[in-house]
Amino acid sequence: MRDISEYQTGQALTEWSGDTASLLAEMKRRAGVRTDQELARFMGAAQSTVSNWRKRDAIPEAAILQFEKAASDPDGNGFSRSLAARTIALRLPELWFARFQTKGALPGRYVPYAAISYNLNAIVAEIARQMESLETTHNLSTHELAMLLIEDEKFLNGVLDRVSSTSMSDMLTLEIDAERRARRT
Known part of the structure; x- marks a missing residue:
């Protein structure tokens, strides 16, 4: 497991400079979850969706927007x-x-x-x-x-x-x- 200092905590996920694995790890950290299944549940997506991101080594921009919405405010009011x-x-x-x-x-x-x-x-x-x-x-x-x-x-x-x-x-x-x-x- 990576040390928390390795993550770019203040960086917007849409401008993430790491690879897909590190982006997924950061999304989990920000969501307060440990597994891909928990991340998928947090975002309201199927677990296979997160698995596909790993396989393709890419996360669609729309999914990052969806995550930011869920992480910022469940009601969508805080979405920038x-x-x-x-x-x-x-x-x-x-x-x-x-x-x-x-x-x-x-x-x-x-x-x-x-x-x-x-x-x-x-x-x-x-x-x-x-x-x-x-x-x-x-x-x-x-x-x-x-x-x-x-x-x-x-x-x-x-x-x-x-x-x-x-x-x-x-x-x-x-x-x-x-x-x-x-x-x-």
């Missing part, structure tokens, strides 16, 4: 809109990468990740602002809304469109031009 917005923003680089591919460019993932990273605060603020409005309009908790929005590509594409800056557009244009030049030679 900022945390939810940041977690949703983590989906954007891959979505942007897919846009590159549909425009005919085949860059590495560095460009979309760098562009999103450069503009992360503005993106998170935009998502949080929209969430606040949608929570009221649709009478949903932050957690319920986050679970829907993290999978909503129309919403995510809209965020990308609204927060795109010259630097992001320039990166995309430069990457597409470089790819086209490389194909010609």
